[in-house]
Amino acid sequence: xxxxxxxxxxxxxHLYADYMRLSRQVQGLRDIARTEFKQYKHxxxxxxxxxxxxxxxxxxxQLATLQGQGVKSISLSSKPREQ
Amino acid sequence: MSFLSRxxxxxxxxxxxxxxxxxxxxxxxxxxxxxxxxDAKHTTGNRVASNYKIIxxxxxxxxxxxxxxxxxxxxxxxxxxxxxxxxxxxxxxxSHTVAAQGGINAALGNMENDDWRWHMYDxxxxxxxxxxxxxxxxxxxxAPRAVVELENIGMPFSRTPxxxxxxxxxxxxxxxxxxxGQARRCCCVADRTGHAMLHTLYGQSLKYNTDYFIEYxxxxxxMNQDNTQCIGVIAMNLEDGSLHRxxxxxxxxxxxxxxxxxxxxxxxxxxxxxxxxxxxxxxLKNQDLEFVxxxxxxxxxxxxxxxxGCRGEGGFLINSNGERFMERFAPVAKDLAxxxxxxxxxxxxxxxxRGVGKDKDHIYLQLHHxxxxxxxxxxxxxxxxxxxxxxxxxxxxxxxxxxxVHYNMGGVPTNYKGQVIQEKNGKDVVVKGLYAAGEAxxxxxxxxxxxxxxxxxxxxxxxxxxxxxxxxxxxPGESFAELPSKAGEASIANLDQLxxxxxxxxxxxxxxxxxxxxxxxxxxxxxxTTLKEGRDLMDGIFQEQKDLKLKDRGIIWNTDLxxxxxxxxxxxxxxxxxxxxEARKESRGAHAREDYPNRADEYDYTNLDKxxxxxxxxxxxxxxxxxxxxxxxxPDTGKTTLSYRAVIDHTLDESRCKPVPPKPRVY
Numbered sequence: 081x082x083x084x085x086x087x088x089x090x091x092x093x094h095l096y097a098d099y100m101r102l103s104r105q106v107q108g109l110r111d112i113a114r115t116e117f118k119q120y121k122h123x124x125x126x127x128x129x130x131x132x133x134x135x136x137x138x139x140x141x142q143l144a145t146l147q148g149q150g151v152k153s154i155s156l157s158s159k160p161r162e163q
Numbered sequence: 164m165s166f167l168s169r170x171x172x173x174x175x176x177x178x179x180x181x182x183x184x185x186x187x188x189x190x191x192x193x194x195x196x197x198x199x200x201x202d203a204k205h206t207t208g209n210r211v212a213s214n215y216k217i218i219x220x221x222x223x224x225x226x227x228x229x230x231x232x233x234x235x236x237x238x239x240x241x242x243x244x245x246x247x248x249x250x251x252x253x254x255x256x257x258s259h260t261v262a263a264q265g266g267i268n269a270a271l272g273n274m275e276n277d278d279w280r281w282h283m284y285d286x287x288x289x290x291x292x293x294x295x296x297x298x299x300x301x302x303x304x305x306a307p308r309a310v311v312e313l314e315n316i317g318m319p320f321s322r323t324p325x326x327x328x329x330x331x332x333x334x335x336x337x338x339x340x341x342x343x344g345q346a347r348r349c350c351c352v353a354d355r356t357g358h359a360m361l362h363t364l365y366g367q368s369l370k371y372n373t374d375y376f377i378e379y380x381x382x383x384x385x386m387n388q389d390n391t392q393c394i395g396v397i398a399m400n401l402e403d404g405s406l407h408r409x410x411x412x413x414x415x416x417x418x419x420x421x422x423x424x425x426x427x428x429x430x431x432x433x434x435x436x437x438x439x440x441x442x443x444x445x446x447l448k449n450q451d452l453e454f455v456x457x458x459x460x461x462x463x464x465x466x467x468x469x470x471x472g473c474r475g476e477g478g479f480l481i482n483s484n485g486e487r488f489m490e491r492f493a494p495v496a497k498d499l500a501x502x503x504x505x506x507x508x509x510x511x512x513x514x515x516x517r518g519v520g521k522d523k524d525h526i527y528l529q530l531h532h533x534x535x536x537x538x539x540x541x542x543x544x545x546x547x548x549x550x551x552x553x554x555x556x557x558x559x560x561x562x563x564x565x566x567x568v569h570y571n572m573g574g575v576p577t578n579y580k581g582q583v584i585q586e587k588n589g590k591d592v593v594v595k596g597l598y599a600a601g602e603a604x605x606x607x608x609x610x611x612x613x614x615x616x617x618x619x620x621x622x623x624x625x626x627x628x629x630x631x632x633x634x635x636x637x638x639p640g641e642s643f644a645e646l647p648s649k650a651g652e653a654s655i656a657n658l659d660q661l662x663x664x665x666x667x668x669x670x671x672x673x674x675x676x677x678x679x680x681x682x683x684x685x686x687x688x689x690x691x692t693t694l695k696e697g698r699d700l701m702d703g704i705f706q707e708q709k710d711l712k713l714k715d716r717g718i719i720w721n722t723d724l725x726x727x728x729x730x731x732x733x734x735x736x737x738x739x740x741x742x743x744x745e746a747r748k749e750s751r752g753a754h755a756r757e758d759y760p761n762r763a764d765e766y767d768y769t770n771l772d773k774x775x776x777x778x779x780x781x782x783x784x785x786x787x788x789x790x791x792x793x794x795x796x797x798p799d800t801g802k803t804t805l806s807y808r809a810v811i812d813h814t815l816d817e818s819r820c821k822p823v824p825p826k827p828r829v830y
């Protein structure tokens with residue numbers, strides 16, 4: 081439903097779309113971006129407005145870095161060390 | 164369920180972008196109960212999850228460092244059509260080049276008749292015959308062109324009444340191979356030449372298609388299987404903690420010096436020898452690190468630099484008797500003798516009890532006999548510096564000064580083209596794909612001692628040389644193999660280990676220990692016992708790295724982590740410096756030893772009339788000290804090994820410029 085989506089929700093969706101578009105050029109971005117968006121999916125604007133805005137800003141700046149002319153791929157370091 | 168236990172032990176969680184908002188802290192406290200703690204700001208004693216994002220880039224050329232040399236190399240590479248990346252841990256105009264005051268030497272001949280061969284002679288003599296004469300020939304010959312090029316891109320040089328570039332007198336410069344008196348060869352922009360140059364270069368660099376990675380800390384170099392070629396760099400984005408691997412067949416190191424290894428230095432806090440340490444960790448040897456220049460006039464206490472240009476404009480140094488003591492030590496050049504000569508003279512005066520001040524531990528630099536209008540026009544920066552940091556009015560009182568660590572003559576060894584070289588079986592071997600320029604490199608144009616105003620020249624000439632060499636040997640858009648998928652694992656492991664470090668000594672304390680040790684044991688005058696003592700202390704300090712304690716566990720702008728990485732780099736540099744100094748049993752240039760006060764060359768050059776070379780037997784390289792030190796410290800064990808390499812005594816072309824044979828160095 082397009083009616084009733086707040087600007088914040090639209091920004092997040094546009095950012096996601098930009099990442100998916102970019103993931104055609106940058107290998108490995110699709111899964112990493114999806115995981116990260118999923119990680120913060122549960123956040124509610126009522127409680128976490130400023131944090132969501134920060135995450136949006138961070139996402140946009142990281143997108144800009146990934147759009148650089150030399151970027152080839154993205155991956156995660158292989159050793160996740162847990163407690 | 165460990166998340167919940169962590170929440171209960173945490174009172175308030177401050178976010179990296181905190182604006183003191185209660186809403187923010189409340190919302191974060193809520194979110195941490197549900198998500199993984201990747202942005203942890205406080206240690207709770209548990210290891211943090213470490214799953215770094217690694218972004219791979221490919222470029223034709225990568226420049227590490229965005230000071231004078233880095234920006235000049237990037238400018239040259241971009242104009243040649245190479246897809247270039249510049250990685251810098253600082254914003255380009257905050258690099259230490261901006262603090263350079265004096266000027267750039269070039270034999271333009273605007274004041275009196277000049278010849279670049281005289282400049283070349285002065286530089287060879289200044290280096291105490293440890294400089295490679297082909298590189299010095301190259302630099303002196305290219306100097307006028309380099310300065311005119313800077314002027315053409317808009318550097319606002321000070322002008323003579325005719326409108327030509329003003330050239331002032333500077334230490335160690337003479338006409339007619341030392342026979343023609345003090346030369347005026349230093350092109351300057353009042354006393355803020357470095358600032359003008361860096362801003363000009365930065366403005367120019369924005370015009371071209373270069374990608375800037377600002378506030379990215381370069382961690383390590385990537386080398387191929389047999390360590391003969393450099394294939395890239397790994398850097399960490401300080402802003403979000405992601406790692407970036409740059410694959411490139413051409414890497415230029417322009418990371419500057421390591422003044423911060425000493426307690427009192429004129430360098431910024433960011434001068435930590437990152438390039439030298441990256442080369443060491445890549446298995447390469449550094450050259451001549453024991454040669455550390457002490458600038459005669461750093462403000463007593465603060466360490467801020469008072470340029471040699473003051474002495475060039477007519478200022479002089481006086482001791483407690485009000486005597487202009489440099490006339491005794493350097494009868495011809497007086498206060499404009501080479502910097503190591505002046506530093507030693509000042510230290511001798513202080514040691515013999517003629518120092519000024521309450522503790523008689525410094526010297527005065529007198530400028531108040533000069534015309535105040537001249538001081539205002541030609542030396543505005545130092546007038547202000549002296550007022551702020553020493554509380555003196557230069558038109559009325561002398562400035563308290565002391566020799567302070569200023570420049571590192573040593574660095575990554577290169578040839579005159581800017582290519583990094585190593586020594587194998589007595590021959591110089593080029594490391595493919597790796598270049599170095601500026602203070603991080605050792606070309607070696609400065610040898611055992613650098614003349615003032617030659618450093619800014621070194622930056623532009625060799626920055627350009629690196630770009631030209633890369634352009635001549637490669638084509639833009641060349642394809643090459645990818646990095647191995649596990650490349651950078653060691654760097655990431657080190658980063659991870661530091662982030663979780665929970666030992667007993669903090670970075671700041673260990674750094675202070677190292678700085679005090681270096682200051683006390685490897686200063687202006689060195690002797691065997693103090694150097695040996697310093698060496699053993701440094702061995703201990705190096706091992707204490709394993710016991711570091713970091714409090715900040717985050718990845719976003721973790722300054723604790725960055726300072727620790729810089730400390731690791733400084734320690735590698737400091738070890739090689741003090742080992743090299745202890746091993747070199749002679750006095751040459753800036754390395755002055757009380758127990759070996761003379762130069763030990765292959766022939767005895769001190770009295771060529773009575774004892775000419777033809778009567779002497781040439782000493783083999785193992786028995787004399789006119790050779791470059793090549794040093795390597797194992798990053799894990801701290802074991803430092805030294806080897807030696809011969810000085811290049813021939814010029815590029817004997818018909819254009821004759822080499823300068825060694826002789827006694829008197830000013």
